[in-house]
């Protein structure tokens with residue numbers, strides 16, 4: 267039970283996540299006190315407008331528009347307002363005062379995490395951010411702490427629920443992309459402005475955070491190669507099924523030579539891969555480590571209550587550290603591996619080409635591929651239904667660098683017998 271005076275908690279932002287954090291802090295106060303070793307006293311909730319209704323769980327007396335003043339009264343600051351400023355300034359203010367910080371803000375951490383980590387390190391205080399990657403799923407702590415004795419080689423994640431919902435919807439209903447995005451918006455799985463999700467910015471920020479933790483190296487969102495889902499068609503999704511794949515937006519962070527490559531893009535995954543079964547708006551992160559082997563973490567990556575679970579877990583930990591005088595891990599970046607561009611990623615391509623159906627065409631295609639040192643794994647030829655004397659070739663390569671594969675596609679495009687490149691997708695997970 268409680269062994270000392272209360273730990274004062276301030277919540278910055280009272281939206282989807284903040285409301286649930288406040289509700290759980292209040293409703294579970296007794297259990298949380300027992301787990302922390304002291305009561306958690308909610309000293310205030312910073313909002314933009316105190317007159318906005320917040321629901322029964324939020325005591326209007328606790329609302330304030332003076333976020334700075336609130337920060338100055340807290341031992342633990344929970345930042346769930348999102349965005350870069352004023353979140354960054356408020357977090358730095360809290361840290362400089364020696365308060366512990368819990369944040370769900372992947373955008374800020376992906377852009378400028380190192381400034382915050384360094385400040386927390388200098389102040390000797392905790393900065394926790396489990397909710398920033400894959401919401402409720404415990405993944406930050408497993409990578410940062412549970413796997414600290416292992417050597418992670420690769421992290422492969424479905425870390426954006428909006429795009430996973432959209433792609434899943436396209437696969438199951440045959441909907442086009444725009445229609446699936448509209449439906450996701452109607453059902454609350456996508457925001458009114460879905461840019462951050464569908465263009466891969468959200469996943470890139472999460473990939474940067476995961477890569478930094480996994481490889482003990484500073485990686486920012488700007489280092490992440492990013493392609494969103496907006497160019498995908500219903501045909502791409504349908505074709506994936508005919509070749510035993512599913513199409514997913516993947517965040518991939520992996521060792522490559524003496525460096526690391528971090529990328530976010532749509533990719534084909536074999537249907538047997540554990541990540542292929544991640545449906546709807548769910549998230550999952552697949553980790554490959556030398557000693558542990560393959561691990562998968564699965565659950566809800568978004569939503570007020572699931573995300574609040576991750577926030578509260580961090581609050582209990584940092585508050586307990588305050589009570590017993592301990593401190594969690596600081597930023598680990600000793601490895602300082604070079605972060606390489608996507609050109610160095612080793613991957614496989616599936617290319618669909620429409621060619622003229624003439625003798626020797628396959629040999630020409632084969633030659634262009636071989637000239638780049640790339641090896642073909644399979645070729646499937648079918649008659650192109652719309653053009654009488656044309657055929658469609660579906661070529662899957664063996665693994666090669668992205669640079670060699672993209673140069674191959676560029677040269678195929680220039681072959682006179684190639685009418686059109688219909689699609690180019692990477693194949694991952696094998």
Ligand SMILES: NC(=O)c1ccc[n+]([C@@H]2O[C@H](COP(=O)([O-])OP(=O)(O)OC[C@H]3O[C@@H](n4cnc5c(N)ncnc54)[C@H](O)[C@@H]3O)[C@@H](O)[C@H]2O)c1
Pocket residue numbers: 278279280281282283284312313314333345346347348349352370371372373397398401567568569570573
């Ligand atoms: N919603 C999710 O499922 C989810 C999941 C994981 C992480 N997150 C992260 O959690 C954070 C919050 O997300 P959310 O979905 O609750 O957003 P939200 O927009 O619902 O809530 C943010 C709230 O903060 C308030 N706010 C913004 N600036 C403020 C300021 N200067 N002073 C006072 N209040 C301010 C807004 O008015 C809003 O009510 C973001 O960083 C987001 O990326 C959200």
Ligand SMILES: N[C@@H](CCO)C(=O)O
Pocket residue numbers: 400401425426427428429455463468567568569
């Ligand atoms: N917009 C994100 C949720 C918050 O990380 C998603 O679709 O997964």
Ligand code: NA
Pocket residue numbers: 396397398399400401402403404405406576
């Ligand atoms: Na998480």
